[in-house]
């Protein structure tokens with residue numbers, strides 16, 4: 402693979418826009434040595450961010466949790482992200498942002514006063530193919546063996562990487578994770594179930610990432626009077642659910658139709674999913690309408 406294919410050509414590193422081939426980071430960066438850093442992925446449609454502010458607020462919360470000082474004000478993040486997208490030709494893209502504590506002698510305690518490393522790259526937004534919404538995906542149940550601070554969007558992702566790998570090795574698209582008998586999320590997405598027309602959503606505690614898409618889904622459900630409960634969801638409820646959904650910035654909201662090779666509900670995308678899918682598409686269209694009116 403050439404570096405050209407790794408991401409769109411221009412990246413951002415510590416104040417500079419430069420070709421990916423010229424972006425160099427010290428091997429002593431604590432992000433490389435310890436996974437001591439945080440990240441975000443923000444989807445943009447025709448150059449328009451889907452909830453950029455919410456993503457940047459979550460980035461701030463992740464930095465607060467690790468006591469990494471945010472090097473930029475929110476307006477500076479926004480203008481730099483916009484400039485990076487423009488330099489890469491705009492369009493439908495996902496912007497990846499990573500902030501690490503910086504470079505230091507290898508030692509566990511985080512030293513004070515380091516200069517944070519800020520890296521951003523842009524990738525074409527690979528939203529799922531239409532047949533995924535029409536046919537759904539197949540998942541495996543796995544024990545959630547990640548750490549207990551899953552609400553932090555940390556770059557230390559090995560737990561998630563191994564779970565995703567295990568699901569793919571078994572021929573499944575994704576893993577549905579359970580901790581102590583209760584649904585948490587997927588390796589890189591949130592999960593909700595539907596039973597008797599009610600959307601069942603695991604609470605946003607330390608065991609899951611508070612997904613921006615998840616929050617948007619909950620907001621759209623409330624706005625459209627779709628019944629919803631935020632509470633712990635037991636493994637046996639998931640197995641007997643009528644519908645199961647997976648959500649993230651790159652997947653949007655998609656139906657899971659098979660869990661451990663057994664159908665969820667009818668084994669087809671369900672009616673509540675179809676309603677939510679429509680609300681999500683309408684929301685995306687409203688974004689472009691707002692921006693078209695502003696231009």
Ligand SMILES: Cc1ncc(COP(=O)(O)O)c(C=O)c1O
Nearest residue numbers: 589590591610612613614649650
């Ligand atoms: C563990 C985990 N849960 C949920 C999500 C979904 O978050 P978002 O909707 O903000 O993309 C992600 C996204 O990367 C994730 O890594």
